[in-house]
Amino acid sequence: MKCGKELLLLGVMCVVAKSITSCRDGFVSQRNRCIDYNECVVDNPCPQHSQCFNTNGSYYCQCLRGYRERKGRQNFNHEGHCEDINECTELSGTCGFGATCMNNIGGYNCTCRSGYVNDTTDLPQGVCVDIDECADAKLKQEDICGNGYCENLNGSYWCKCPQGYTNYGKWRTPCSELDCESFNAPETSPSPSLSGLAAIFSMMRNSCLALSTSTVPDEGKANGEALLEKFFTAAEALLSPMQPLDRGEDVxxxxxxxxxxxxxxxxxxxxxxxxxxxxxxxxxxxxxxxxxxxxxxxxxxxxxxxxxxxxxxxxxxxxxxxxxxxxxxxxxxxxxxxxxxxxxxxxxxxxxxxxxxxxxxxxxxxxxxxxxxxxxxxxxxxxxxxxxxxxxxxxxxxxxxxxxxxxxxxxxxxxxxxxxxxxxxxxxxxxxxxxxxxxxxxMEHTFGLQLVTKICLVISLVCLILCIFTFSCCHSIKGTRTTIHLHLCICLFIADLVFLAGISQTKPVGGCRFVAGLLHYFFLGVFTWMLLEGVQLYRMVVLVFNATLRPLYLYTFGYGAPLALVTMSAIIRPEGYGTDQYCWLSLKDGLIWSFFGPVCAIIIMNVLFFIVTVWKLAQKFASLNPDLSKLHKIRAFTVTAIAQMCILGLMWVFGAFMFENAANSAVAYIFTILNGLQGALVFLMHCLLSKQVRDEYARILSCICISEKKRYSDLLSSTNPSSSQSQSQGSRSAQITGESQI
The missing domain is CATH 2.60.220.50 (Chondroitinase Ac; Chain A, domain 3)
Incomplete structure (x- = not known):
């Protein structure tokens, strides 16, 4: 019971103490005293662009200069909002005469207009005064009016032009001399078709004289649009009934x-x-x-x-x-x-x-x-x-x-x-x-050239078919070099076939570009396989072992290298494939070098290969124990390869000029004949001049002849059975006789 009384007394004492030390809002207790709490220093409750003022037990806010409270209140608390004042529109006479007011957030600036300058350092409220451009030009020794006289104006100046000069009403433009005499009629009488020139000369001369005598700026502001319309009306009257002009002077x-x-x-x-x-x-x-x-x-x-x-x-x-x-x-x-x-x-x-x-x-x-x-x-x-x-x-x-x-x-x-x-x-x-x-x-090509083109290309295609058949079916000549010749002929056959069918088919444009791309690819393929032949000959002479090239390497390079070159060319400049006259590479902008560049490089490399090959052959022939049969064979291969390279290279020397518009008939005929007879020359060099191929042809022909004779004999025996029976009896008797003799 005593303990409860003590707790009650302690609670009463705490309540009394709290009531004695409690302070109102805006005050803080310090040493049992309530003193003012400065909200501006501690909390800064005022919004942006405003200033806080402390009071006894409270505070208030005021917008900074250049701002106003959104509701127009001068004093407000933290709920207020300060907005920018546009002094340029709301205040009159903000800037002086000749100045332009530019509003800023919380203020403004005064800038002088062209022709005025600020004469004080207080820019926002400075006064702009006129610049005497004429005096400044004299001071700087500048001739701002050319042949005219400078006259100062408020905020500007005027170039006053003397008689015979004008600035076409542009006050601040230097005066230039008017040549009104250029509109005098010519001394020689023009063609009757140009009799209307006199009206144009008169109109232009009068306009020129009016400008040259104007002394007031407003008089110089001629209506150019109206004068232009009058001039073209007069020109229309001159040109509409005109007859052909025989004299160059009249034109x-x-x-x-x-x-x-x-x-x-x-x-x-x-x-x-x-x-x-x-x-x-x-x-x-x-x-x-x-x-x-x-x-x-x-x-x-x-x-x-x-x-x-x-x-x-x-x-x-x-x-x-x-x-x-x-x-x-x-x-x-x-x-x-x-x-x-x-x-x-x-x-x-x-x-x-x-x-x-x-x-x-x-x-x-x-x-x-x-x-x-x-x-x-x-x-x-x-x-x-x-x-x-x-x-x-x-x-x-x-x-x-x-x-x-x-x-x-x-x-x-x-x-x-x-x-x-x-x-x-x-x-x-x-x-x-x-x-x-x-x-x-x-510059039309003659019918004869077109006929020669078709005949030569047909001959070439037939010979290339024979070459492809030979290299594919003759097993006795199988080898790396034969594989190279086979694919060279395939590329040349497709190129000639596309050339014959599509070189002049320029419509549609997409089809023409496709034809040009095919020609680019397969003609590059011909030279690529020709390069592989040079490499193979070099390896046959220089390398003793492993002189052959793997077929995978041949196909990858023979068809992959041209494909890469054509793909890059087509991506970089697709519009260069196909022209208005031919479905070939454009001779402009350097695209043609995507063909001639690799061709020249291949010819140069092959020349180097052939030089080394011939040199090595000469050394081997001079050795003590040469394998003459093998060396003679390689020498024949080299001669035909060099001849083939010369024919192809010479053809494209003329081909470089063939697709020019100015190509003459001689160049066209030479290119056509060389291009058309390539297949025939390849067939001659690699087939007819090769003893192995000739022997293979003879074997095939003999097989054909024997089969024909056998077929003919079988046909006779089937049509004359008595004869066959007597022959069989005779043969049996001969056998008996022979056996008896043995």
Whole structure:
């Protein structure tokens, strides 16, 4: 009982002590006293972008400068949220005159606009003042207006051009001289077909004079788009009734007038791209402006032509640092009026088969702002659509030509980059004021060449079949060398068969590429097996034991090496298989060397093998006890192998030029005859000139003859039984007689 009272008393004392030392929220007990608890220092309960303020027993938060509380409260607790204030839109007069306000998170910046500068170091609220560009240019000894006078404006400046000069309404562009005299009518009277040139000259001259006499900026802002439309309307009236032009000078005047007019109108155009089409012309003009010369690629296209060039080549060193223009103009019917003037091309073809030239594309002109285009820093590519598509039965050569100052078509500085049945891509090193077009001439193979090709290939195929039969069935000549000859003939047979059936079947494209791939593979296979023959001869002479090659090694290399080369070539450049005229490797972009490269390497290695072989043979013949029969046999093998290599190598020397469009008839006939008679020559060297093969042929023929005689005898005995009976009796009597004699 006493213990319970003590526990009760102790509990009461604890409750009293706790009530005495307990503190309210925001206070903390220290030495039995309640003091303020600083939440800002210990907990920092305020949200981001705000500042905490402590109070006696509590705290409050305020947003930092540049922020406001989401609900507009000035003082708030931890539940508040501070948002950025956009001073540029919500505060007026944030930045001074001539400055641009840029809002930042929690603040803003003032930047001076072009033509102004900050005159204080306090940038956010600084005042921007006008820059006197004219005074600065004089101080720096810069000629920012060229031939004009610099006049300062608020935030800018104006190049005031004197009479005879203009900046085409672009205030800050240097003034350049206007050559209005270039639009004077020529002294010599043009052809009656070009009588409409006078209207174009007059219109361009008046526009030029109006620009050269303007003294107020607004007057210089000519409407280039309207002037361009008027010009093409006048050009349409000039070209529509035109008759064929006999004089080259008339064509030159026409092209120069059109190009000079576009070059004059270009700087007045406001739009970056202008396309305009009439019944006679189709044009696209691209314009670039900036403080520096433009860079990058530019492509212009219309129905009949395409232009790909670089802006650096288009602008060059023109009078306008930030201006460049490139224009592509196609004449829809001009090709009908300029069908002559091929004298220069005929001079270049002198000594060759006399070609017939004709224009096979629309005439296209390229105009750029670059005043010097005789030697461009980057080549220009012009794609011209063919008027007449190339047919599979035609063998044509395309020429990229331009209209020269001599009034004729010329190829200087322009060449064919890529061509197919429907278009040709021309690569030109210059432009100037020329029309870029395409010419072609036919070079058809004669019927005689086609007939010779078929006859020779048929003979070759028949001989190769005989070779394959011989090497497969004659057991007396079995061996490594015979195996090599067998597979060489198989590869050559398939290659000739594919050549005969598909070399000219260019449609469809996929089938033509497949034929080209087969020819590539099997002709490489022929040379690969020829290399193996050289290796085998070398081993027969140099090695005394184990001179034969295992069949597995032969098949792996003979068929695997060509397959690897063709596979890599097809993966790297599949479009090079098949051309518009032949199903063979393209002679462009170096793909043909995937065939000629290995062929040359094989021929060089075989030459080395044969030199060593002949040298070793000579040493063996000079030895004391030579095995003459074996050496004579190897010598015969070597001679036939060298002859075979010479025939195949010589054939592809002419084959390198056969698939050129300019190949003449002599090259074509030589290649055809050598290619067609390969099988016959292989049959002659390896079969008819081999004594073992001749003996095998004689044995086979004798077996055939004996079987025929036996069959004939059996036939007679079956048809005359009495005779056979008497013969049997006679034979029996002879036997009896003989036995009696013995």
């Amino acid at each position: 030159t005047d026409l092209l120069h007038t059109v190009e000079d007019s576009i070059r004059f109108i270009g700087p007045q155009l406001k739009q970056k791209t202008n396309k305009i089409e009439t019944t006679e012309t189709d044009a696209e003009i691209a314009v670039q402006r900036g403080d520096t010369r433009p860079t990058g690629a530019v492509s212009l296209i219309n129905e009949n032509a395409r232009l790909d060039m670089d802006w650096a080549a288009a602008s060059g060193t023109g009078p306008y640092p930030g201006f460049a223009m490139a224009a592509l103009l196609s004449y829809k019917n001009l090709d009908k009026y300029v069908k002559q003037s091929f004298d220069e091309l005929k001079e270049q073809e002198e000594g060759k088969t006399d070609p017939t030239f004709q224009i096979n594309s629309k005439v296209a002109s390229v105009v750029v702002s670059n005043p010097s285009t005789q030697n461009l820093s980057h080549p220009v590519y012009i794609t011209l659509k063919h008027i007449k598509a190339n047919e599979a039965s035609e063998v044509l050569k395309y020429k990229c030509v331009y209209w020269s100052e001599r009034g004729t078509w010329s190829t200087d500085g322009c060449r064919e980059h890529k061509s197919n049945a429907t278009y040709t891509v021309c690569r030109c090193e210059h432009l100037s004021s020329f029309a870029v077009l395409m010419a072609l001439y036919p």
